[in-house]
């Protein structure tokens with residue numbers, strides 16, 4: 001009976017917070033006041049808060065030190081992608097409950113995670129247990145965009161203050177078919193390239209007087225697709241995809257003078273951006289008189305292994321087993337995330353959140369039971385991370 005009561009109170013707290021968060025239309029980079037709302041909630045729980053603005057983006061650092069010991073950070077974003085009202089059955093900026101499912105923009109990505117963690121934080125702090133370590137909450141309103149002024153700036157500020165986080169939980173929606181079935185211990189890096197190929201135009205009947213930029217482009221594409229990624233790990237593979245090939249002509253009697261090949265590389269943590277650039281430029285060296293490469297949108301990878309002492313990955317896995325009776329799949333799938341900004345060789349970063357099957361879509365939704373389940377998982381993680389082994393209770 002007691003467990004049932006406990007569940008009901010968990011449910012109502014997280015749901016109520018989530019409803020409040022959804023009703024603020026915080027489309028990137030606007031936070032619609034949510035950074036300050038969250039700062040107020042965390043202050044009520046005893047956190048010291050600092051919020052700061054960079055280029056119109058608000059970020060929050062909240063900190064509560066219990067005692068000497070390791071530091072834990074919950075990292076999240078209050079911003080959401082836009083919602084086209086015409087495609088929704090309900091108002092995307094009102095959390096509407098239909099058949100025990102909450103509909104609204106950001107309920108899964110990732111206001112649900114924030115509401116669950118806030119509710120879990122309350123429960124943790126209201127228990128009589130003695131806690132050790134330092135608890136950080138790190139929130140931004142610039143994750144869904146270029147992410148230049150969000151978590152990157154938060155980590156820089158922490159660095160200036162001499163703070164390196166020991167364990168970071170990113171609340172992104174990682175689950176696949178049920179809450180806790182998939183978590184991420186890394187993300188691949190990403191970089192885009194645009195290869196500009198210069199040839200010499202002329203009549204197609206006299207090819208010996210021309211340099212066909214499209215033919216060079218064909219050879220370039222073949223080389224890119226044949227690259228071997230020897231530094232990949234068994235569980236994380238590098239992939240290169242050509243995303244476009246364009247020429248200057250669309251008639252059938254002129255050899256094209258110029259051609260552009262666009263591509264993107266998603267690379268494993270065996271590589272860094274500079275190595276990818278060097279490797280691709282070396283592979284194209286025989287065409288160097290005819291082409292140049294513009295690089296853009298570089299994002300470094302991150303990877304957290306279970307090979308360290310007191311590995312945070314093991315702690316999260318154990319919490320999930322306790323709450324769901326099953327081990328999660330651990331992978332580095334998906335696009336880039338703010339987790340990359342914490343990568344420094346020390347910080348152990350794990351992403352764990354609700355299901356991602358409706359994120360960025362019309363009618364984004366989150367079953368109330370999933371919100372309860374992720375809150376239980378978060379609370380179990382918090383209890384086990386901050387538990388003071390010297391506390392007899």
Ligand SMILES: [Zn+2]
Pocket residue numbers: 077109110143172173
């Ligand atoms: Zn997200």
